[in-house]
Amino acid sequence: MPSPPPRLRTARFAELTPFEVYGLCRLRVDVFVVEQQCPYPELDGRDVEPGTVHLWLEDDGEVAATIRVLDDGATRAIGRVATGAGHRGRGLAARLMEAGIGLCEGFPITLGAQAHLEGWYERFGFRRSGPGYVEDGIPHVPMRRPAS
Template sequence: MTPTYHRAPLADLDPHVLYRVLRLRVQVFVVEQDCAYEDLDGRDLEPGAELLWAADGDEVVSTVRVLHEPAALRIGRVATAPAARSRGVAAELMRRAVDRCTQLDPAASIVLDAQAHLAAWYARFGFVVDGEPFEEDGIPHLPMRRPGGSGHGA
């Protein structure tokens, strides 16, 4: 697998690519994790929202989104196809998402809600737990933050 990496706002996505991004999110979050929730929450349409994805040929194998919030940038909807896991694809995509956030606003913190069992993985990118644990769709989560400014290697 030699993935290619991409980034675009929703309006600029080819409909076939958008379909594959959304299908991957449904496959991971709704089917694999057995969470009946509304993935199409309207946030992909927000001003400044961007989708990042890794593709193997025509197939989307990993995806994240970057959102603008009042006091931070948010990374979310991090999903990777089972066949692409443990191959460094998601890590490279996360590095690119963090880099993109830093390009957009170097001083801004970056926040995310991590599934608790992945907290150490997100810590590799400079994220620290920043709040009380909570459950979402029956899955334990931790709010995490990567402070803005320089000095945070990923």
């Protein structure tokens, strides 16, 4: 019998249990620090803002993929898109992006995409909105999606 699909979870920081915070941070460290060698991807302070919504897919009690949606006033921003190595190729990040975009109805959305993923984000209606830049040694491009 096949296992159930990963379960979509959403919460603001104050609603997260310590185990959920650990799972989300552990996944980010595995993806951003270990795999991509980015220093300090967690330490921007935006995770704890009251308007930030964390979305993740839980597979057999493990955080398989995650994103966060920031409230920037007149816009929203999606970021910290990460999928665990053992969960890739199943469309989990796309499922989270769709859910995150759904939370942003009526607002334009911005994001800073790793340059090699620009085409992937275009699938969701994002378009490059400025010149590229380097963040943590990785080429990025700013992208924007109009309000829906």
